[in-house]
Amino acid sequence: MSVIQADKTVCEGIGMCEAQADNYFQIGDDGLVDVLAAEVPESDRGYVRAAIDSCPVSALRLEG
Amino acid sequence: MSSFHDRHLLVVGAGLAGLRAVEGARGAGWDGPITIVGDEPHPPYDRPPLSKAALTSDEEPVVPVLRSCEVLEDLQVRHLPGVRVHGLDTERRTVTTSAGDLGYDALVIATGSTATTLSGLTGLPGVHVLRRYDDALAVRDSLARSRRVVILGAGFIGSEIASAARARDVEVTVVEASSRPLKRAVGPRAAGRLVGLHAEAGVRLLTRTTVSGVRSSDRGVDAVELSTGETLTADTVVLGIGAQPATAWLAGSNVALDARTGGVLCDRTLATSAPGVWAAGDVACVEGERREHWTAAGEQGRVAGANAAGAGEVFAAVPFAWSTWHGHRIQVVGETTAADEEERGDGLVVYLRDGREVGAVGIDSPAPIARLRRALAAQHVTADA
Numbered sequence: 001m002s003v004i005q006a007d008k009t010v011c012e013g014i015g016m017c018e019a020q021a022d023n024y025f026q027i028g029d030d031g032l033v034d035v036l037a038a039e040v041p042e043s044d045r046g047y048v049r050a051a052i053d054s055c056p057v058s059a060l061r062l063e064g
Numbered sequence: 065m066s067s068f069h070d071r072h073l074l075v076v077g078a079g080l081a082g083l084r085a086v087e088g089a090r091g092a093g094w095d096g097p098i099t100i101v102g103d104e105p106h107p108p109y110d111r112p113p114l115s116k117a118a119l120t121s122d123e124e125p126v127v128p129v130l131r132s133c134e135v136l137e138d139l140q141v142r143h144l145p146g147v148r149v150h151g152l153d154t155e156r157r158t159v160t161t162s163a164g165d166l167g168y169d170a171l172v173i174a175t176g177s178t179a180t181t182l183s184g185l186t187g188l189p190g191v192h193v194l195r196r197y198d199d200a201l202a203v204r205d206s207l208a209r210s211r212r213v214v215i216l217g218a219g220f221i222g223s224e225i226a227s228a229a230r231a232r233d234v235e236v237t238v239v240e241a242s243s244r245p246l247k248r249a250v251g252p253r254a255a256g257r258l259v260g261l262h263a264e265a266g267v268r269l270l271t272r273t274t275v276s277g278v279r280s281s282d283r284g285v286d287a288v289e290l291s292t293g294e295t296l297t298a299d300t301v302v303l304g305i306g307a308q309p310a311t312a313w314l315a316g317s318n319v320a321l322d323a324r325t326g327g328v329l330c331d332r333t334l335a336t337s338a339p340g341v342w343a344a345g346d347v348a349c350v351e352g353e354r355r356e357h358w359t360a361a362g363e364q365g366r367v368a369g370a371n372a373a374g375a376g377e378v379f380a381a382v383p384f385a386w387s388t389w390h391g392h393r394i395q396v397v398g399e400t401t402a403a404d405e406e407e408r409g410d411g412l413v414v415y416l417r418d419g420r421e422v423g424a425v426g427i428d429s430p431a432p433i434a435r436l437r438r439a440l441a442a443q444h445v446t447a448d449a
Contacts, residue, residue, distance in 0.1 A: 022438075028431070
């Protein structure tokens with residue numbers, strides 16, 4: 001099991017994460033990322049990793 | 065017959081589209097060797113920070129790499145830096161390069177574009193374009209030593225550089241040839257609001273104006289002469305007047321180019337006119353359109369790589385771009401040129417067709433933009449089904 005960490009002070013609300021994994025990420029009413037589910041099972045790790053890597057301001061991390 | 069896992073995927077161009085092509089191919093099960101060739105000495109890096117953080121941050125800039133060494137290792141991709149491509153033979157499936165001939169079974173063209181220059185200005189100390197990391201270092205260095213900068217072109221790159229210069233308290237004049245800036249990107253009302261951000265920040269914008277001459281000394285550029293007769297003192301000049309697809313190496317190959325845009329002709333699967341050859345990013349002209357945005361380059365790269373590996377995907381992403389000017393966050397989503405334009409509150413301009421929202425430009429308005437982008441993406445999926 002891996003865990004998503006989001007840094008809202010870095011997030012610019014660009015939404016690449018949501019475009020690729022909308023069951024894990026959504027841009028909220030404050031215009032910043034909300035993590036809908038922080039824990040990522042092994043089966044989803046690949047595409048969540050891709051969504052995290054696609055963040056142009058490096059606001060997301062996958063730990064574990 | 066060569067076994068499937070011996071097949072070689074060659075990606076020419078080591079920017080975002082090229083890197084995503086590698087990831088797309090691996091994701092779609094390509095298990096043969098992959099080589100990515102770039103003409104710069106750096107590992108694959110990200111361009112948006114070049115006109116933003118790299119110019120404004122007080123910290124010493126570092127190459128904004130797209131992936132860590134570990135991730136690149138996991139992808140099992142061979143990166144050849146500092147290699148220039150000279151030609152393509154689609155019959156022999158060979159790319160001629162400064163490091164010798166490279167054969168391929170599948171090829172992704174992701175050579176991007178080259179910043180447009182003006183004869184008479186290019187090569188003069190203090191005159192810059194901004195496309196590559198090394199350009200960004202030069203612009204940063206030049207801005208740090210400047211009191212007055214002239215920027216040619218009021219598009220997104222020019223505006224971001226203007227913003228970086230104002231943040232350093234440099235006097236800025238933007239010179240724009242057309243009567244209305246951002247014509248290719250957004251409608252007149254959104255353009256008016258965006259241009260207003262420059263005025264608030266103390267940027268002088270001259271429209272319907274071109275450069276007629278330049279004055280220089282041993283130190284470099286001293287002043288820019290304008291079509292209006294005015295002369296602007298300047299110690300830095302930056303050109304933000306567009307970019308041409310980097311296709312010179314394709315001359316004489318079977319890869320067809322679009323007559324209007326000069327980009328590599330592609331269908332929605334990113335396939336070119338030559339068998340075994342796909343294209344993605346700024347160099348690609350997909351169904352008549354070159355979408356020179358980060359989001360499109362990444363998605364086109366992924367689709368081209370996946371299709372090179374046999375996936376059969378189509379490129380259908382909702383257009384999306386972002387920028388930061390003078391501390392204001394700008395976001396552009398969907399269709400924002402030909403549709404009816406309606407100004408709303410909260411920094412939002414919405415575009416409508418037959419009463420339906422098809423796009424928007426937001427200034428510090430990320431939540432409504434995110435909602436519209438979500439809705440448009442859902443429609444795209446429905447339309448493709």
